[in-house]
Amino acid sequence: MVKESSGKEKKITFNIKKEENFSEWFSEIIKKAELADIRYNVKGFVVFMPWAVRCMEKVYDLLEEELQSTGHEPAWFPSVIPERNFKLEGEHIKGFSPQVFWVTHGADTKLDERMALRPTSETAMYQMYALWIQGYTDLPFKMYQRAQVWRYETKATRPFIRSREFYWIEGHDCFATEEEAEKQVLEDIRVTEKVMHKKLGVPFLALRRPEWDKFPGAVYTIGSDSLMPDGKVIQQPSTHFLGQGFAKVFNIKFTDKDGKERYVWQTCYGPAVSRILASVISIHGDDNGLVLPYNVAPIQVLIVPIYTTKNKKGIMKKAEKIKKDLIEKDIRVKIDDSEKRPGEKFFFWEMKGVPFRIEIGEKEVKTGKLTLFLRDVKKRATIHEKKIAEEIKKEGEAFDERLRKKADIWFKTRIIDCKSKEELERALQGKKIARCDFCSISKEGEKCAEVVEKQLLASVRGVRHDKFEKASGKCIFCGRPAKHVVYIAKSY
């Protein structure tokens, strides 16, 4: 609450500024915009509320559309994995077992074999793949599922960013050859680019992770790192080239054209929709609340009728007509005809992040020119009643493009080339991602990576996978000739 000069108390939407204290801003927006209710009494588990679920449903739709159009079939696998399956792949179990929730009892009876509540589904899916894949005509085999997974996180949990239960999609593909599998990795990155960057306006770097930071059981891992306003990167969809490691332990074989039996080559891909929403909220949101891209907003256009008791009927009729015109063109629209004052409605829906508001009052009914409010720039424009749906669609595209361009510029200016440890330190303090010459992301570079972790409290995120960056100098940590240009940042 702040006192205005008039002496009247005026509510302000946000007490916390995003740029000054991101952490508290994030907590506040989760509560105020009714995205999640954190009062469910289990650590790391929250209730996802309708507004967030509707956004995440849209993210699911966008991702599934891409996956299906690139030849993936949907399936739903069980959420429990028998321990002996889970333990088949040595590296995998080593990496994941500290994070597994185990089901040990059925009612009061102790189970003969405990079951893992899936933290990821390789070991659930691949035993079935072994049954389904017989010959080369079964390949490529591309399947995905939308699923909840559970991980007993020991780091601090935060809704959307890191929780012990999260919602994601996992794609698991099998190929006859190594080349095809590696092409799939690139396709996965393109899907991430198309959905997360093009549609949702979240910029990221596709980075090949260092040897010591890859997915347990993978040959290599490409992680997409996007940046949060506090200068920490957050891992978004990652894609893994699994080679034949899992195929060999799960016995996924096919008879090739030449009649010989061969193991398949595998990849997997894991976009977490709850985490993608965390980035969308954080990158586009401002001190008035959420700013949702037109593509995901549960309500794209809010109509606020502004009437008095006398002219209510005529104004509502106009509002209903506009709503009908928009719905016909599949635009998600709502009329707020509650008994609140217009001002209160404005504040509320701006906080919720609705991209457009159409105001309809006496003036608009008379002239046929409607008032259109744009959430991102917080400005009013005029829009004609005729061809309203076409106009809104055009505005919607422009809206998302503005968000994306703004985010891109912000992201670009936060990647800094560093020539020394001191420069690197300064970059990290300034909430930036550092780019520098580094000895190597294979085993021999691990010592230098430990220096980064211990002294700078940051991590070596990896090298660009989508484009080649040539190292020219020496590793800024050990002085040996640098084989790689790496990105270093603090991370979630």
Place this chain on the structure above:
RNA sequence: GGGGCUGUAGUAUAGCUUGGUUUAGUAUACGUGCCUAGGGCGCACGGGACCCCGGUUCAAAUCCGGGCAGCCCCA
């Protein structure tokens, strides 16, 4: 994994230091009625809370122990 802080109506809080003064106060939200309507409107009335378990005490929101949950910092 280590440390710190916190837990009072839906939400934000007062009270806790120094146990009794409170029928646990306030704002907002909610409900009812009236009034209003182009940026959080006004009035009246109403219902709603001390995280859980144990201990100390004549007496616990307040002190102590444990649990659960949340926030922050560090690994």
